[in-house]
Amino acid sequence: MTVHRSSDDAASPSRTRLGFAILAVVQGTLIFTIALIMVPLPRIAAEFALTPADLLLLQVAYGLPFSGLLLFGGRLADRYRGRRMFALGLILFGAASLAAAAAPGFVVLVGARFVQGAGGALTAPAAMAVLRALFPEPAAYGRAMAAWGGVSVLGAILGFVASGVLTTWVSWRWMFAIPVLVALAGLASTRGLLPADRTDEPAGRPGLDPAGALLATAGIVLASYGLIASGEHPWSSAAVWGPLTAGAALLAAFLGVERIVRDPLLPPGFLPSPCRVAGLLGMLLAAAGSALIEFVLSLYLQGTRGWTPLATALAFLPFAVALMATNHVAPALVGRLGPARVTVSGLLVAAxxxxxxxxxxxxxxxxxxxxxxxxxxxxxxxxxxxxxxxLSTMNVPQRQAGLAGGVMNTAMELGPTVGLAALMSVAAARPDAVDGYAWAFGAGGAAFLAAALAAAALLSRAACRALPQAEPAPSY
Known part of the structure; x- marks a missing residue:
């Protein structure tokens, strides 16, 4: 297994595995940070005397810039190179985490969370660009991605568990120490463990596409905000349909612009591959399923059954253990059965x-x-x-590694927003809250089953069912 480095710095397999581990921990922490404030929200609301509107803004302050800027973050990684943007993103992310921990009031906390999200949007696609350089051979990269896949959902669940445990005994502010420490560790590793950026001329790099970046970011942020607002307002209210309509219009304009600009942020031919479509759908649904169980069971255990935040957090430990155990064997299954069969099987098991x-x-x-x-x-x-x-990153050239990371992470970030908006609307249609939760789970299971059938049909003739056999993927 080789690593793309300068000629005088060949990496050993142990350093390659350690570099992979650093990138995986950073990626998991970016998702961990989304769930960081979910459990202590009531305490934060009491400390800062927040209104329901303030709480909604605090909830979305990280996720909106994160999801909205990922495509542009991918373009920056492809243009200015992964390791450089990885370091810049971690500096923003770590500094904002430190500011959030020391926030004297609501405005500073929201601002810090927003900058955290922007730093995460630079870091996540850059990490995947570095990962692509770390494993330049397609087969090795595919096996690495199979191990990489479970990192994000594990980060989300561990963020939920850790927030419940930490806020029971210490201030919610201490939760931000974890992102700070991970950012410092990531920065310390950039020169010694991660592959150096390529030194090709700027003329060979893609343009920035500022019009596309602005339209995509504004469209995703507005549409996401409208979906999130549906949890607090009826779908017929201007607070929901206004941002949704504006976001959809901006995204339609973005797709139009991408067809005419010289260096489109999202090349029109990038998405239509059956492999990529199935992979992005699976990523979106997997993230939605993770958010659904975390959100609904938290409401059920604390609101209906009267469990404490600590007991609720600990109830998710078996879920986290099952994630880790399955992710330990998943790369071997992907290598043996192929990513298509593993994805369809996962949809059926989750259903x-x-x-x-x-x-x-x-x-x-x-x-x-x-x-x-x-x-x-x-x-x-x-x-x-x-x-x-x-599937999402199959056959992606190294020059588009940042784009692949931005697209994949965007699908993963939109999953909870779209999934919760749809499934909690199903729950709200039932007069009894617990009955509504059950219907939300049932509707989710039906959606996963339908997606399994659709993915099986889509992938039945596509050339993405097999992954080359070779040495096993790295573990983390």
Whole structure:
């Protein structure tokens, strides 16, 4: 296994594995940071005397710039090179995390979360560009992506668990120490462990496409905000349909602009591949499933059953263990069965887990009632993430590694927003809250089953069912 480095600095396999581990931990922490404030939100609201509108703004302050700027972050990584943008993103991310920990009031905290999201949008696609340079051979890169796939969902769940545990005994401010420490570790590794950026001439690099970047960012942010606002307002309200309509119009304009500019941010031929379409759909649904169980079971256990935040967080430990165990074997399964079969299998297993959770009732027990569905869902999501990560990045040249990272991470970030908006609308249609939660799980299971059938049909004749066999992927 070789590494793309300067000629005088050949990397050993152990340094390659350590470089992979650093990148994986950074990627997991970017997603971990989304869930960081979910459990302590009531405490933050009490400390800063926040209104419901303030809480909504605080919830979306990280995710909106993160999801909206990912495509542009990918372009910056492809133009200015991965390691450079990785370091810049980590500086923003770490500094903003430190500011959030010390925030004297609501405005500073929201601003810090916004800068955190912008730093994350630079870091995530740059990390994938560096990963592509770390594993320049297509087969090695595919195996690395199979291991990479489960990192994000694990980060989200660990963020939820850690926030519940830490805020029980210490201030919510200490949660931001984790992003700070990870950013420092990532920065310390950039020169010694990560491959050097290529030194080709700027003329060979893609242009910035500022019009496309502005339209894509504004369109994604507005549409996402409209979907998030549907949790607080009816769909018929201007607070929902106004941003949704404006966001859709901007995204339509973005697609039009991309057809005429010289260096489009999203080349029109990049998405139509059946492999990529199936992979991005799997990534979106896997992220949506992770957010659904985290959100709904948190409401159910604390609101209906009266569990403490600590007990609720600890209830997700078996889910996290099942994710880690499945992700340990998923790369080998992708190598043996191919990413298409693993993705479809994950969709089916996750659909079964959601089907079990659809039996939720007011007195459902944890061990016999919730745990089997949680473990099945975790296993299915891990398989989906591993297979979908490979499908999403299959046959991507190194010069477009940042673009692939931006597109894949955008699908992953939109999953919770789109999924929760749709499924919680199903829940809101039921007069009883618990019955609504059960219907949301049932609707999610039906969506996963339909997606499995669609993906199987889409991939049946596509050349993305197999991954070359060779040495196993690195573990982290």
């Amino acid at each position: 079964a887990g959601l089907g079990l959770l659809a039996g939720l009732g007011p007195d459902t027990g944890y061990a016999a009632g919730l745990l089997p569905g949680m473990v099945l869902l975790a296993a299915g999501l891990s398989l989906m993430f591993s297979g979908s990560a490979v």
